[in-house]
Amino acid sequence: MLPNVLLPSATDHVPVLAEEVRQALAVQPGETVVDATFGAGGHAALLAADLDGRGRFVAIDRDPTVRPFFDGFARRHGGLQTRFLRGDFATVLGQLARNGARADAVLLDLGVSSMQIDRPERGFSYAVDAPLDMRMDPTADVSARELVNDADEQELASVFRRYGEERFARQIARAIVRRRGERSFERTGELVDTIKAAIPAPARFGDGHPAKRVFQALRIAVNDELGALESALPSALELLRPGGRLAVISFHSCFGREGGWR
Ligand SMILES: C[S@@+](CC[C@H](N)C(=O)[O-])C[C@H]1O[C@@H](n2cnc3c(N)ncnc32)[C@H](O)[C@@H]1O
Incomplete structure (x- = not known):
């Protein structure tokens, strides 16, 4: 059964592999989540629901037009400590890890978003x-x-x-x-x-x-998508606390979706 945040009335963006991502990341209240490909915030809404108002949420995206989506997300989840870092996840994850930040769950949902395709x-x-x-x-x-x-x-x-x-x-x-x-x-x-x-x-x-x-x-x-992934993976692993989880979604060699994305 899909949680409420997945219903079209609650968000106009239904993220791919939603249930699989939730299960793989198994986010618990009070944890720190890094969504390195925030996009329209579809997965973020799910993971924030699992934090249940307690914990930290770091959002990363290299596309500045994502910002209003993040602002809406941060307003809706006022109980969480939220932060948006604009930049390439290859760089930002490395900086976070070097600065001693630690996370319990990291998500990389690779590629371009429907929002980008639709503009x-x-x-x-x-x-x-x-x-x-x-x-x-x-x-x-x-x-x-x-x-x-x-x-x-x-x-x-x-x-x-x-x-x-x-x-x-x-x-x-x-x-x-x-x-x-x-x-x-x-x-x-x-x-x-x-x-x-x-x-x-x-x-x-x-x-x-x-x-x-x-x-x-x-x-x-x-967008040097493969180069970014290659640099990001070791940083994402370094960022994880013991027992931390990393989920990576890739659709690169699939042409299932008309319109040319993923
Ligand atoms: C497939 S979409 C993510 C959709 C998101 N999970 C959701 O549910 O709305 C990928 C997003 O990641 C961003 N992105 C792709 N490669 C990136 C990179 N190397 N660094 C930062 N952001 C990146 C894109 O700008 C896009 O917004």
């Missing part, structure tokens, strides 16, 4: 024409625009293959380099058109949107 101006979605961006942290130096316009053909093909498992990685990379020789890429729609034209006609149908793998690959590369 066309962020450029994560192949479904809407928008500026080619894809940065979770809008102040980061490199966006998808730089990557698509500056990386050489081999590097692009390797990103598409490695992070997108794209069969036509080489053809798509070649088409991108040819197209940008005439005009640089500025918008997601231009990239989608180039991808569609680069792959054989039969492959454009039947396996979801033809641009989904390239968009996933670019997003992972732009």
